[in-house]
Amino acid sequence: MQGKAHAYPVDNIDTDRIIAGKYTKTLDFSQLAAHCLEDLDPTFSQKVQAGDLLVAGENFGCGSSREQAPVALKAAGVAAVIARSFARIFYRNAINIGLPVLEVPDHTIQDGDQLSIDFENGIITNLTRQESYAATRLPSVMLKILQAGGLTAYLTEHGDYPSE
Amino acid sequence: MAGQTVAEKIISAHAGKRVYANEVAIVRVDGAMATDATAPLAIQAFRQMGGKRLWDAQRVALVLDHATPAPNERVANLHRLMRDFAQETGCHFYDVGAGICHQLMVENAHVKPGDLFLGADSHTPTYGAVNALSCGVGSTDLAAAMLTGKTWLKVPQTLKVVLNGTLPAGISAKDVILRVIKETTISGATYMAVEFTGEAVVPMSLASRMVLANMVAEMGAKCANVDATGLTLPYDWEPVFADADATYARVITLDVSDLRPMVAVPHAPDNVVPIEQVRGITVHQAFIGSCTNARLEDLHEAARILRGRQVARGVRLMIAPASHAVFMQAVKDGTVETLTQAGAFFVTSGCGVCVGTHQGVPSDGDVVISSTNRNFKGRMGNPNAQIYLSSPAVVAASALCGVITDPQDVL
Numbered sequence: 155m156q157g158k159a160h161a162y163p164v165d166n167i168d169t170d171r172i173i174a175g176k177y178t179k180t181l182d183f184s185q186l187a188a189h190c191l192e193d194l195d196p197t198f199s200q201k202v203q204a205g206d207l208l209v210a211g212e213n214f215g216c217g218s219s220r221e222q223a224p225v226a227l228k229a230a231g232v233a234a235v236i237a238r239s240f241a242r243i244f245y246r247n248a249i250n251i252g253l254p255v256l257e258v259p260d261h262t263i264q265d266g267d268q269l270s271i272d273f274e275n276g277i278i279t280n281l282t283r284q285e286s287y288a289a290t291r292l293p294s295v296m297l298k299i300l301q302a303g304g305l306t307a308y309l310t311e312h313g314d315y316p317s318e
Numbered sequence: 319m320a321g322q323t324v325a326e327k328i329i330s331a332h333a334g335k336r337v338y339a340n341e342v343a344i345v346r347v348d349g350a351m352a353t354d355a356t357a358p359l360a361i362q363a364f365r366q367m368g369g370k371r372l373w374d375a376q377r378v379a380l381v382l383d384h385a386t387p388a389p390n391e392r393v394a395n396l397h398r399l400m401r402d403f404a405q406e407t408g409c410h411f412y413d414v415g416a417g418i419c420h421q422l423m424v425e426n427a428h429v430k431p432g433d434l435f436l437g438a439d440s441h442t443p444t445y446g447a448v449n450a451l452s453c454g455v456g457s458t459d460l461a462a463a464m465l466t467g468k469t470w471l472k473v474p475q476t477l478k479v480v481l482n483g484t485l486p487a488g489i490s491a492k493d494v495i496l497r498v499i500k501e502t503t504i505s506g507a508t509y510m511a512v513e514f515t516g517e518a519v520v521p522m523s524l525a526s527r528m529v530l531a532n533m534v535a536e537m538g539a540k541c542a543n544v545d546a547t548g549l550t551l552p553y554d555w556e557p558v559f560a561d562a563d564a565t566y567a568r569v570i571t572l573d574v575s576d577l578r579p580m581v582a583v584p585h586a587p588d589n590v591v592p593i594e595q596v597r598g599i600t601v602h603q604a605f606i607g608s609c610t611n612a613r614l615e616d617l618h619e620a621a622r623i624l625r626g627r628q629v630a631r632g633v634r635l636m637i638a639p640a641s642h643a644v645f646m647q648a649v650k651d652g653t654v655e656t657l658t659q660a661g662a663f664f665v666t667s668g669c670g671v672c673v674g675t676h677q678g679v680p681s682d683g684d685v686v687i688s689s690t691n692r693n694f695k696g697r698m699g700n701p702n703a704q705i706y707l708s709s710p711a712v713v714a715a716s717a718l719c720g721v722i723t724d725p726q727d728v729l
Contacts, residue, residue: 165505166504166505166586168692168694170674170692170694170695170696170697171694171695171696174674174696174699174701175355175384175673175674175675175697175699176674176675176699178355178675179354179355179384179385179392179393179396179675180392180396181358181359181362181396193695193696193701212505213504213505213508213538216504216505216538217440217692217694218355218439218440218673218692219356219437219438219439219440219442219454219455219456220355220356220456221356221359221438221456221457221458222359225359239505239508241505241508241538242508242509242538242540243440243454243455243456246455246456246459247455247456247457247458247459250456250458250459251458293342293472294342295342295470304458305363305458305459305462306363306366306367306458306461309367309368309462309465309466310366310367310368314466314468315344315462315466315468315469315470316470317344
């Protein structure tokens with residue numbers, strides 16, 4: 155996977171900022187995309203292109219359990235989220251809906267950098283800066299769910315959870 | 319064999335093998351709950367998974383509480399979708415006005431000591447107050463549990479919080495938990511279980527214990543447990559205690575004997591200061607509500623401060639009781655009359671005001687003092703408002719004076 159980074163080097167970007175509670179009461183995902191990250195950057199939904207990558211600081215996605223947060227990012231075109239760390243429910247939700255999330259504690263990614271992601275080995279290459287960074291490995295349960303395209307796809311196919 | 323924390327014990331009992339922190343386990347669950355904020359997506363995912371029947375309808379509950387009564391036709395149709403699903407599957411269903419999901423799960427004993435429970439709401443750790451291991455999950459995880467009766471989880475490490483001393487009069491569990499969050503910060507317990515223990519916990523009511531467990535969500539925790547010593551419940555039950563030689567990732571010890579009222583200032587719940595630093599700030603809206611602080615003891619605390627007095631001009635004091643049952647008790651014992659005479663007004667039991675989905679949205683520049691759990695920018699529906707979090711006593715005293723006020727100054 156290759157894409158352009160939208161970098162917000164901010165810690166604790168909460169789910170209210172990813173998608174405000176007032177917009178979540180819908181099953182129309184294009185509505186979620188239209189208001190995605192609105193209180194952090196009102197121009198985000200206009201400038202994001204399908205296949206772009208979101209880059210953030212520590213504890214990304216803290217706050218509510220709303221699955222609309224990763225759904226909104228995915229619907230807006232975000233292909234993967236890279237953060238120094240994630241809040242736990244957001245992390246699970248993203249994997250469950252098939253949105254790749256990569257925990258990368260050390261990196262120097264800047265806004266606009268072109269990145270290439272090797273999921274198999276958990277390596278991110280910064281094509282703009284000629285650098286590479288290591289991502290924390292996912293537990294095998296999560297990797298299997300993500301590879302299937304999410305938990306719904308996994309259960310549809312296998313009928314039960316992956317063995318440990 | 320090495321000793322276990324409460325989380326390790328409960329997960330082991332549900333995994334069919336002895337597990338410790340950082341292991342991954344597939345576990346059976348005892349109950350699953352979703353609200354109108356999360357159930358529509360969960361129902362959609364359940365159907366996409368090929369789901370026709372729930373794994374056990376008696377162990378699934380749906381609650382309408384986040385945007386109630388429906389503010390528009392879009393939400394009304396999502397409510398309808400949930401009503402129809404509940405009818406079709408035979409699961410428990412709480413309609414508009416019944417109350418806040420977490421209060422209902424405990425009040426109606428859908429969750430009991432030793433249970434492993436999933437709720438599609440981030441404040442699900444609240445049931446640690448009754449020694450259950452309960453985690454907040456998203457809609458797809460919940461759908462999978464509704465279908466299979468199972469989930470996967472990583473056994474959390476545990477943070478132990480030892481609360482020594484005796485709480486001063488007028489200082490509540492909310493002041494304690496805000497003080498603890500100041501210590502841990504918003505990410506200090508990410509993916510951990512939090513155990514509360516110590517002599518200050520023993521005299522606490524169930525309602526107060528629920529306040530402690532509820533706000534571990536604001537430290538990033540997965541679940542909570544409040545030491546059952548001193549707890550009484552209206553049914554037969556067995557407490558779950560940690561082993562004396564259990565391993566903890568971190569231990570925080572606090573003496574609460576000199577604790578002051580604590581306030582979280584905008585825009586994060588770990589921006590916590592003692593009330594001295596914010597006293598005198600003008601407030602426009604005051605709110606007593608949410609899964610954190612809207613129970614009978616909270617309404618009693620507000621009534622104690624407001625009895626025979628009037629809310630300051632220019633302040634809107636809004637109250638959303640935790641449940642219909644709580645409201646009925648407050649009607650019967652005169653609390654509702656006391657608060658209404660003082661100028662407060664009651665809105666539907668539910669989450670709408672706290673989460674900014676319905677009712678009570680502040681205007682640009684409004685300052686809100688609130689007994690809720692989150693003050694993120696935009697939380698109550700307007701990113702240009704300032705939200706301060708406190709105990710119900712501080713909310714009531716501030717509503718009385720029109721500025722952030724220490725309750726001891728008006729009693």
